[in-house]
Amino acid sequence: MSAEIVQLMEQTGPYLSAAASTYGVAVFTRAEGAAVDATANLGGRILRAVWRRRDERGRAELEAAVQDTVEAPADDDAAAALRQQVKRALREDAELLGELVRMLPAVGETVNVTASGERSIAANSIGTAVTGDNTAIKL
Template identity: 45%
Template sequence: MDALTVANDVVPYVTAAVAAYGGAVVTRTTDGVADATVSLGRRIVQRLWSREENRDGLRQAIEEVADDPQDDDARAALRVQVRRILRQDAELAAELARMLPARSFTASGDGAVAVETNSGVISTGDGATIQR
């Protein structure tokens, strides 16, 4: 997986951990009551934190998300910092990708389609005509 994809996939977990623990997410020990998402997010943050040269940017992004976990701009800034770290360390990107739960897609109902990536047309309409 490339750094952007991994960053997009890990930031929701990091955001959940930051929302639960605030800026202390980096030093927080395992909490028996933490749910799986927050626990995974905390472990991801700790792995990202291991890159000392990126700590200042990561710290700032974490603090902004901690101040307002619903702020789309703060989450986007966090995603940029995570992506920056992962682009510099392909092994860390691969490690974090392995930590993530398997993706699953479900489609239900008439004409429903579930795809991860599509580079063409998907048509489920009756009598649809596709022209190139």
């Protein structure tokens, strides 16, 4: 697999998970919503771009991966399976890679995200974030 695909998958993972958990399999037929955060909207655009370029079987596999992510949002294996479906599409369609790269914010570009609600956080990449009372982190 090309280094370009690996790098793209590292960048798109959070967007894919956000879209799956926000929209579920409706991500393939849903328009962007102003009330939905930028991360889920971008993830939805990425998933729809992949879905449009897949054949019937590929679409079914992608939908199943999204559904698994919805049903188990904290399951790293479900998120990995979704990323694997996108990787497969990228390996099979060279033009798709360019399309997805153009969708992503440029390195150093500012993306504004608003977190609201008690103990909400918004971050690009901060490592571990913990909210809650009496939380203990053991290393």
